[in-house]
Amino acid sequence: MVDINLVEAGIEQILANQAGLIAIGAGLAVGLTGIASALAEKDIGAAAVGAMAEREELFGKGLILTVIPETIVIFGFVIAFMLFGIIPVL
């Protein structure tokens, strides 16, 4: 005879593991894209400040160009959000 309680405990454990893996995936999605945007923005930001130092009117353009790689992290955030949606409710 199979102990029904044992089976339930096993299933719960598996579900919990899956939820954990999905959460790690979501964390990676935000974390790695964050690093990627940072790498991209580093050079653009430096260049924007350099151009601004000579021509102040470039501030607006520099600011916009600097935050364009921010889209990368937004994609990551969206993915993380979608992953959270499929985490089974315990």
Added chain:
Amino acid sequence: MAFLIRRGSKKYPYITARVRAMKSKLLPREVYPKLMNMDIPEITRLIGESEYKQDVDELAQKYSGLDLLEHALNQNLARTYRKLLRVSQDEPNYLITEYLRHWDIWNIKTILRGKNYGAPAQEILDAVVAAGQLGYRELTSIANMESIDDIKTALGNTPYYAAIANYDGGELSAIENELDKIYYSRLLASIGKSKGEKLSLKYIKTEIDLKNIKTLFRTKKAGLVKDDIFELLIPGGMELKSGDLKRMSSLPWSDFLKGLEDYSYWSEISEVVSEDMTSLMDVEALLDKYAMGYASRISHYYPLSILPIYDYMLRKNNEINNIRTIVRGKKVKLPDEIIRKHLVM
């Protein structure tokens, strides 16, 4: 390893963006015809309202007229180049420093020439451009020295000492040559192996070629003998290698012109070169124009490299030369046509 540490990391985004913004502030091409139609006071005023304002204002108490303009231009050039050194870091800074040694060489030549002809220190200082490693204060103290030995001691710790160590007054051309060779060999050695730097190397080598071609034209025209000409040429060019230089320096005038057809620079100058040409002005202006066009073309290939900075330095120098050509030409009342031929746009 020490070499790597001295060069440091590649910090190009800031300096190249800043240099491009500085480039956009240079005088546009349309201004030169306007300047041609003005008198010297009007030109001084126009220049005084542009990027040169600070220099013109500062020097207006001491000088006036042509002198004022001349000094303001020199000071502005030195100030601009020093600014490049100030705002750059690590590798770009190192490469700019090496490139700007050109002005050290220029200043040492100026001082030695001045001393040779017994010019007063003030007159010598009027002609120096303190844009290299030797600052204005050092140059002042060197220009004030009476004997050649003192000057040699003062330059004892610089890389240029090797060239002037054996100088004891008299003929300068050998020393000047030696200084040029030291400059270019240092410059060539300073550039590394990455992709962008390979292109920089190509640019420097092209610059050497153009300089050699100019020297060849001048010396051939003056009728120097083969060995003397070869001595004056700088090794390390792109198309004109040592063997080519040796061959070219031994050819008589007409064969030399024919020999030039083998090189890519020929297409640039073919229009104005002929066997019975009397003035080298056109050829030199065209070669300068080619150098500028080349620099601006390759500066777009690798935007994050030293190339846009070389391009800017060349353009700034050219702008100052153009303004100077116009005012000097106006002063001696040269016809507009001749002044225009001298301008490199």
